[in-house]
Amino acid sequence: MSGSTAAAELLAALRAALATVGVRWYIFGAQAVSIWGRPRMSADLDVTIEMAPFEVAQLLPIFTHHGFRARVEDIPEFVGRTRVLPLVHETTGIPLDLVFAGPGLEAEFLDRACPVSIEGHEVPVISPEDLVVSKILAGRSKDIEDIQYVLDSRLSELNQDRLWCLLEMPEAVSNHY
Numbered sequence: 001m002s003g004s005t006a007a008a009e010l011l012a013a014l015r016a017a018l019a020t021v022g023v024r025w026y027i028f029g030a031q032a033v034s035i036w037g038r039p040r041m042s043a044d045l046d047v048t049i050e051m052a053p054f055e056v057a058q059l060l061p062i063f064t065h066h067g068f069r070a071r072v073e074d075i076p077e078f079v080g081r082t083r084v085l086p087l088v089h090e091t092t093g094i095p096l097d098l099v100f101a102g103p104g105l106e107a108e109f110l111d112r113a114c115p116v117s118i119e120g121h122e123v124p125v126i127s128p129e130d131l132v133v134s135k136i137l138a139g140r141s142k143d144i145e146d147i148q149y150v151l152d153s154r155l156s157e158l159n160q161d162r163l164w165c166l167l168e169m170p171e172a173v174s175n176h177y
Helices: 004-021 030-036 053-065 075-082 105-112 128-138 141-157 160-168 170-174
Strands: 025-028 045-049 068-070 084-089 095-100 114-118 121-125
Touching (some): 004 084, 030 128, 030 141, 053 084, 128 141
Parallel strands (some): 025 121
Antiparallel strands (some): 068 084, 084 095
């Protein structure tokens, strides 16, 4: 995210919108790598929410009220196909990708999200173990680099038994992020 003031403004708007909806959520992606590993540049914020994609019609007016707008035209089609609602925070220009959690691993990730203070705002962040697992499943070259950052910073603190257990779950084999 660009600039600490912009990040704080985005996080305040995000927290307010999600408090209105009353759903569980967590930050993942590059911002989580920056927390659990080392800073990594990213122009957007990735957030998983516990809400069914078909409820997007309820979500949009709330996010609009809090200063976000959609980045795609055919929202129901896009969300139905990708399980992602791409938004932008109008004041800061920072993109926000809201990912609708699926059953299985993402539900477990919600259970273990860790409260972290970012720019003066306490927000839930995917646990470092769950971040590593999600990056392994994604498997892109940048994900492999991100795993290395987290392992370099936190290997002695990670619950390695949990990592192996998660990776052995049937959902881990069938879900390719």
